[in-house]
Amino acid sequence: MLSLPFFLSTTVDDVLPWNWPLFGMLPTLLCHVHQIHDWATRLLCQAGGTFLFKGPFFANMNMLVTVDPSNVHYIMNSNFLNFPKGPQFLKIFDVFGNTFINSDSDMWRNQRKLAQLQLSHPRFHRLLVKTTQDKVEKGFIKVLEHVSKQGLVVDLQDLFQRLTFDTTYILVTGYDPDCLSIDLPHVPFAKAMDDVTEAIFIRNIVPESVWKFRRWVSIGHEKKLRNARKTLDHIIEKYISMKRDELIKVIKLNDEEEEGVDLLTLYLNEEEIKNDDKFLRDTVLNFMIAGRDTTSSALTWFLWLVSTHPDIEEKIRAELKSNIPTKEANKWRLFGIKEVSKLVYLHGALCEALRLYPPVPFQHKKPLKPDTLPSGH
Template sequence: MANILWYIEMFVAFFCLLLFFHWCRNRHSSVINWPVVGMLPGLLQNAPNVHEYTTQLLQNTGGTGEFKGPWFTNMDFVITFDPMNIHHILSRNFSNYPKGPEFQEIFDPLGDGIFNSDSDLWRYQRKLMQSMMKNGKFELFLEKVARGKLEKGLIPVLDHVSSMGIEVDLQDVFQRYTFDTVCLMTLGFDPNCLSIEFPKVTHVKAFDQIEKSIFYRHIVPANFWKLQRWLQIGEEKKLSNAIKVFDEFVYKCISSKQEELSRSSLTQKLEEGKFDLLTAYIEQEGVETDQSDGFPKSKQFLRDTMLTFLAAGRDTVSAGLTWFLWLVSTHPSVEAKILEEIRENLVINKENSHWEMNDLDQLVYLHGAICESLRLFPPLPFQHKHAVQSDTLPSGHHISARTRLMLSLYSLGRVENIWGKDCSEFKPERWISEQGRIVHVPSYKFLTFNAGPRSCLGKDMSFIQMKIVASTIIWNYHVQVVEDHPVLPSRSVVLHMKHGLKVKVTKRSEASTIL
């Protein structure tokens, strides 16, 4: 027994000595690759500010670096913000860089939706989704839903908090607004999350938990979270419970829609102004037949597809709006220019004036300000890829087969070679040409809406929603961030604010409401 203890003590002493020498050798490095545990300690230590930490590391390595995880954990990956590497990965050699099996494992709560699929299944879903979203009836329905939720949700809530002089979490308001609108556009159902009562909605909280758990899977070894999943403990137990709650909500909506459609003519349901995507999918897919296009059709397929729409429509737009309003409220000169542009281009000299879709195209400075906000705070701050075959990136880095890659969108927005030495500043003017038009920036440099064959189909819809909400709020209200309120990114796969955005809202006395 004494001999065993002696061997253990000698091993521990040797291991500590090895760590000490390794630390001495790397003490001037920006990140330490420890024996056994790799770079994981540095990642965990900097998890609260992981995006700034990643940006600093990549700047020190010229834009591309390698992360080494603990031994035998399969956590190694290459990370880059080099725009030429990004262009190569997303466009020039697209077929070699799918999402990959590790991505699909981490994001398995999303099922086989377009966000989580590759190859033929992805192409099939993209073609189907494109046909839906380019339909004129859907665009009309989007306008109807956005205007209706402004009139019955957002404006009453902001009027209420303004008149009461109370603080409000604007991030919570935007999440409620976008969840209501995306449910209406996707499921044809209004959960009425946005009202002056601020009701607690269990399936919305469940969705938030799903996001947190997916991010957790990014920063711990896969074997660890898989063990938690098998034992149903810790974060994985929370995830399982959240999925059950949210699935109950989605499946109930699907069943109700199928029953509704069985009782009436589909042509009546798809009349102008009633083009929700679930109805359109049921019509086009023939869900009950289980045989079109070689892909199985079921409630599971509808669940995965609708969940993808809900995730994209709720979180990306609400996160984008939150950071945008914070930036505008802390830059008075930008706010003044947006106000002047609205005054000049929207009809404001009549009571109960309304914006039209075409009017939004005239708000060039507002568009530039939104782009600038999305550059600095992209709603999805990183992106995964997986190398099928070995390759060499334009930067000269060799990529072995089955290597995981991560693209840092957050860091890409802070590259001096692209955006200049003032890249950390909020300057909408950088997006506007001398002729007063929006400056085109290649998608591999401004990656918020992805690039290449997987470019975001909802880009135009996202801009429309953000312009509608932003112009309405800025024209009708002055937003002031509560003093000393901490503004930090949350630890999530979506770039939310960790503590929300606490503000006070004051109604502009001279403004007539624009809807």
């Protein structure tokens, strides 16, 4: 029995998983679940970029995994309409409801159009600039200064998550949870989001019958997910109610006002959806998930890469200095959109960090009709 985990993790060429009778390649996957990204990368390198994963015979888990650029372009661009997320995706991610993360086809296009309309609103942009500057200057830097003075060790990834959680929370709801402060407080909404993402990850790697049974008897990650969902629903419902009460005092939203405005306020000013609490709940949660984890992951990997490549750091610093007026060289400042567009080297470094360590490394797609990928699969 002691040798069983080692035996199960042994693979052809030390990488390709063994296709076991009845259980397929699932045992090997479970043995590497703690390092799923590294293992998947090695596996796909060994397989030439595309690999057919065989699941248990009873679980409908067979899937073609690919990182081949031509295949990715074909699926995500050239023949996009034939590759929706599919019904299995909706089952796994059911907690997110029916807005843009889970939607397909016409519904996805309509959701995207509505979201882009709100995100491009001039008053939302004013809130974005002010919130970002305030949270970095009065939150992130303040915490780092405290840590430095006290000689403490801090988890930078946790700080980035707190930074993006606070900024996203304000931009979406208009309220500040103050997660990024010196005492690094526990925030129920943030903890609930962590429990949701962890449970969804587990759903992706075990048979549907397993996680549905756990949900039925309310054990393990499914119990955490159920409790987390209650927490999220309660808090979001409270903010929707509070925001409605605030808007009763406002006759009409004025685009020319200097004060910024949050996304929930903008959505509540849309006649077609302002009374749809389910849609508003799903939208708030979707924006929170999309805004927090993706940005914090990108920032963490980017700074880690820069810290391990001093030559790149020097070039980025030189480019920043060359775009700052001499009289402002020693002042705190936030780069404007036009100024940022001139930072070509920084943009390239960020894109390379995203390529190496994408914040959303997996995409679920299910073809509507039989198809052949450019790789021949």
